[in-house]
Amino acid sequence: MITLWELGGRNDRRYSVFSWRTRMALAHKGLAFETRPVCMSDKAAIAFSAGKTVPVLRDGETVVRDSWKIAEHLEARYPGKALFGGEIGRGVTHALNTWVDRALVRNMLEVLAPDIHERVDPADERYFRGMAERVCARSLEDQRAGQDEALERLGRSLEPMQALLKRQAYVCGEFPAYGDYVLFSLFQWARVMSPRELLAPEDPLSAWRERVLDLFGGFARNVTTA
């Protein structure tokens, strides 16, 4: 039995950017799982993990925290359909994971934060505001006023992936794997929490996002969105 703890927002939205990586990895491996929505501010709910962030995965007796460590755990325990493709693939995917976390997540948060704030669980509104204003160093109101510039910054930081996806169907090549889910998690975060369309139809990222949304019988497509 596999259980995933992840953030729950209004209308049962599942919006944790990092948990979407885990969700896609579980679907890729064909593993059934249960989910437990938690509030960002409710650290007691995940105290058993000895950490303060989701995703947290319990797989039988094993508890794993941190989306990257969860991906490594799933790859080791369920080798069937590869998430990384061997040791070199693991290393390169880890590099991509680190780049996305350090170069893209904050840019995406600057675009989305005011919209996310309107859709988090009401019990998390204050907590989310505090986190977003600390990370982005601006009030949510200033962030809303600056959303267009934030979108431009995000667009510039996505340019390497746009160039790549003109040349191949998926981040990982001919077929999707964990590197795709790492990048996709940002766009799923946006779909679930913001009514703003981030990608022009002619953007190679747009066609790629549609391909990922189609995977596993529309697993990521058929959820509550903004």
Ligand SMILES: N[C@@H](CCC(=O)N[C@@H](CS)C(=O)NCC(=O)O)C(=O)O
């Ligand atoms: N490196 C961690 C980051 C996890 C993370 O920051 N999760 C957010 C939700 S998307 C969280 O739980 N935040 C709670 C908080 O900041 O207190 C991972 O990949 O799992």
